[in-house]
Amino acid sequence: MAAIGILAIFLSCSLCLYFVLALIRQLNKLWWTPIRIQHQMHSQGINGPPYKFFYGNNKDVSNMKKEAMVRPMDLSHDILYKAQPHIHAWIKKYGKNFLLWNGSQAELIVTEPELIKEILNNRDNTYVKEKPGGYIDKLLGDGLVFSTGEKWTKMRKLANNAFHAESLKNLVPAMITSAEVMLERWKIYEGKEMEVFEEFTLLTSEVISRTAFGSSYLEGRNIFEMLTKLTMITARNTYQLKIPVISKFYKTKDEIEADELEKEIYNRVLEIVKNTEFGSSTGGHFLQLLLTAHHNANVSQRISIKDVVDECKTFYFAGQETTNNLLTWSVFLLSIHTDWQEKARQEVLSLFGHQNPTPDGITKLNIMSMIINEALRLYPPAISILRKVEKEATLGKLTLPANVTVNISNFAVHHDPDIWGEDVNLFKPERFSEGVAKATNNNVAAFIPFGMGPRICVGSNFTPTEAKVVLSMILQRYAFTLSPTYVHLPFQLFTLRPLNGVQINFNAGDPKTNASAVEDKSRIDISTVKGKTTIPRAEHEVMDMGYLMETIEAIPYHDLFIHSYEELLRRGLGR
Template structure:
């Protein structure tokens, strides 16, 4: 991927941007950390982060709350605890800096830079972005150092979470196999960035849809009660939450957090009726595919859970590539299962404890701020159960 200035500062050289062997190695490691067995062990941690958030929600009984803001804090806490073994407070600075860097990237991504001149005269934003990049590096290295001072590191045990796995390959016996500190920092930054805003948006859009479709909110609550009663969610139950799957799919279809995908043809290729020369950049408009009435029907813009009841192939009239919230192929989102687990756990516990309706102060304004975001938040009125 060709990257310039701000984007490079934000994404660096990591899973999202690397190719070939460099990508493959870290992808394997990330697959391992964010899949099946490892995810099972994260369920209690995710549940207790949600419960912590809901303790504060009690003060909002009968009142308005902006769930988008709340989920921002929740997803920060969850990724900090599960992937980096640290608390929200420890991860908070890194998140805030990555968020500021994202905002500067969004603001400046289409600005033309003149080689030479831009090396000498830096804009205020460029100076700020450089500072942020240095501070993120410093804070990440502090997390790493803490891990390197754990009691069992001599036995090669740096912890089983993502941070531990990365630190482990930084200390590989074979020097050639070690990752550089720079790559490790970029890998950590990418997971912080990718794992946070996307899940925040998904959860906020789900609450919006359930607040405006109270019949489905009630059905979902019934299923949650049938599955868990009033107990915390467990991984077997999570796998059986069928109605919740439909809700999450329909939410990702209507409001896909990632709006576009890009690919580059590595060689001349035939795509349908088109011949694409080597190196052609391909832009895949996820959101417009998700709203295409030829695929989804005349009611494509409506919230209609039944469309997914018989699977994605049926819902898309066998055009499965028309539903791409997490991309497709070997580079599909590595956090897919992590994020859907987190969403199911959060929504289940919220439904167990609260009813919610949309507030009259809610103003619908989906906006592309790097990802698809509710620009004015999602304000609902809570009722404790």
Template sequence: MMMRKARSKPMDLSHRITPRLLPFEDQAVKTYGKMFVSWIGPTPRVNIMDPEIIREILSNKFGHFAKIRANPLVGLLAKGLVNYDGEKWVKHRRIINPAFHQEKLKMMLPAFYACCSELVEKWEKLVSLEPCEVDVWPYLQNLTADVISRTAFGSSYEEGRRIFELQMEQAKFVIEAARSIYIPGFRFVPTRKNRRMNEIYREVCSLLKVMIEKREKAMKLGEARTDDLLGILMESNYKEIKEGGNAKNLGLSIDEVMEECKLFYFAGQETTSTLLVWTMIVLSMHPEWQVKAREEVHQVFGREKPDFEGLNHLKVVTMILNEVLRLYPPGLMLTRVTYKEMELGNVRLPPQVELAMPILLVHHDRELWGEDAEEFNPERFSEGISKATKNQVSFFPFGWGPRICIGQAFALTEAKMALAMILQNFSFELSPTYTHAPFTIVTLQPQYGAQLILHKL
């Protein structure tokens, strides 16, 4: 009810977004303090905003804090690494890690560049004669879908696009399911929605299976490419199985590889598109920072193609991206659950208590970030994240600890490439038709689009 009321109308053009996005938690913190207990149906949930306790939970040295079991329907979207615990998580992380090494990331830069060039060309056609209003949000969604299609599946780009479309449709169903009370067994009732979700699941699996089997054949013939995520993952998996000899449970099955591919797709596309759209909106609200970022891009690259070394030297752009991630994190909350009685801070908790770490509230907390916590001030990151956070866990847009997002460097490199190329070619400002209304589907998005006026430079 509070959520519906908070989101029923747009907000003013500011970064004070917590009452709109987490109205219950925002109000409860003001009334009861930062650590309070609420109930999610029959389950108690403790709100945690102390950086030291967040560190303890997310470092999870002794495996005391498990991921919360999701509604089984969520598994139709993607299982994969993010949903595993214990030995299974360790094995999957070990096999997937090579795909995200810096050297492999460099190999993916041409794909990033090709996709960004296509976006620039599309926008140039729209604004070739005069400045033009463009809703940049769908373009940025398509950009990041194209990037993940090419970097995950290489030449199987068209098949990749079909998977993306199906996964986007599935995401909407999954979020509806996650927000409703789960009735055991209800997912087997042949309702229209359940039937469609299962159809999507089967089609995505069959598309991925064909791609994976093609790669397996090519690998046996020594013809497989290893410069995309699927190739690197399968090469790493093959190596693990080969080195393990006849040991049981080594490597990933085809079904497990399939689930990791679905997760690449979903996580890789969602986080980067939301980071880019909020960066463009915020730089339209704060044109002085747009000018600073463009000056830096011109200083590092001129009109030339951005390269890996140069992207790593973009200090102002990195400060801006970090500040956007602070104010508009892709995910609003992390949750864990206790599996036995334990002490956390100075509180003793029984088993099966949910622990909620509201990223958004921590990122906007004045006690941690100062009186300007809800203002856009990239300068706070001028000496890096550790200095800005005073070495506390008060900035964790990609999670923290051993389970920090494996694709963080991938997402940030892609965002830097896209932003550098946009700044080289366009200036942009908010259109009078833009309505400021952040809301969540899976990630934090602009509810009514991102209408900007683009000017060709």
């Protein structure tokens, strides 16, 4: 009996010790470490909003974003305060580099180009891609965006082979085919208002399906729809913090749905992969390269089937999301600044007439390049770049503790008047008339819509090429203006997108005649033009995130639209 009593005491003491140590570990993570880092950064002149136990600044950020979405803004390109209100407010208060808290995780916001260049050009793994975990991991897996080390090197080499300049020339016909399908459908909307964000969502989904995977949008439709649902779930939970221990044993409704979507996406992508592998589908160039690597006789160069699926998920998502946003904002800008629309049209007609664009001709679209660069500056698809400090590091004159997240706000950099001048928020493509280097005064980190350095976005050539093809074909056929029903509310959902879409009036016939007939809004001070809200909320009422997500979920796909698109494909157009 005495032995049993001693054993019981020992077990009780061990259990108490375990809980005490667990409590100390959590206190270290949730209080002592944040306070230490905050003090260390403050002593170096880096300030920021004070750390709050457990939540950090997440509640503040969430509330600021909700407040920003309450009502539409004036029709202006001064949009930093809308899409990233916390960055805008805290740069003003604390300076261009400041510290904020994502829960208990320290996050250094960096907007000085010299420091950005040092971070993104680093090659000794001081600043690494952080494994996202959670919902983002379910969305993209361990693909090219988040993989590191030898795996990233191997996968990057495959992607470079698929999307280098010469390969892109071979992809142009597929881009043209997909654009022709879209433009054929547009004929029933001539002279009417059309929402282009949805149009370009389907178009870019079709293009990435054809060019990378050798399939059509119809074959990948379920994948895109499930990725969209998973994106919405991820966005809803961006600032949700999990309580340690409890989260391991209890799953929310969103977590359960995300798990189911992840499995279904994996199975659908795997089906396309196997159809290509066993000859029932031709596959695209990129997918063929992945499958060749999967069967590589050299074990060190071989990739797993999960690697193949993760890369497919990454390119399905990123391949359409980036170009979709670039096309949407470019058309939006040209619909306001019709003088630049006409300049671009004349350039297209002088090179191609009314024939389809050619790979060689696309490289000569100088005015179009200026317009696209200015669109990427004002409305970059990705508006921040994240890295994690792997070990204590020196950045400029700063000493950064290990495990701090570095958040490069390229969005803030693109809208910095100290870099671009007092006209920073005006649409002026002529900035880029002598190239990017001249526009940035040789400050390469001042314009980074696709990042820079060894991990620059692999689609940095693919996206502008697709945009040039599609815009050229639109300009050959239509003159267009912004509809008065448009509501200007850019917001961040991974990429920078329009909350209510972009409504455009397209006029067919002779584009030159139509262009001269419409009002030239390029001379209007757009800061005085206001949109008309379609959000049925009282102006004083703060929109809750549940309502916002309902609004967002209405954006991506409408059944009637999809069925019309399917019908065109079934009739053989663009096959």
